[in-house]
Amino acid sequence: MARPSCGGRRSGGRAGRSPARRAGEILFVPILLATLTAIGGLLPLALERSALQTPPAWVILGGLVSSTLLTRVVTPVLYALLPPEIARRAEIALEATAPAGAGSTDGVPVGAA
DSSP: OOHHHHTTTGGGTOOSHHHHHHHHHHHHHHHHHHHHHHHHHHHHHHHSOOTTTHHHHHHHHHHHHHHHHIIIIIHHHHHHHSOHHHHHHHHHHHHHHSOTTOOOTTSSOTTOO
16 A cells, blocks of 8 residues: 555655555545445345345455555554665565556656655
8 A cells, every 4th residue: 555655765764654644645535435335335235134145245344344444554554663674675575566667656756765
C-alpha cells in the first residue's frame, strides 16, 4: 500500500510516518470503494437462508473487512516502525519486481530522492 507515494522518499530526509500516512490517505478511497462494492454484492448471499451459499459469503465478508482494516491501520504503522535501512531494502525489492513504467502516482519517479 505504501509503495506508490512513498518510494524512495523515506531515505530522503522525511520522517517515516508522513509518507506512510500520505499513502494511506491517497489509497484509502479506492480500497474502501472496492470493499464496499464487494460487500454490497455479497450481502444478498449472506442474508439468504441457503446452507450452501451463506457460510462462504460470511467468510468472504469477514476477510474483506479484516483486510481493509489491515491495509488502513496495520500496514502504515508497521512501515513507520521499520528502521530506515530495512524499509529502504524493502523499497529496492519492490522496485525490482515492479512492471516497466510503474512509478509513483504523484509524478515523482520511484526511487527519486
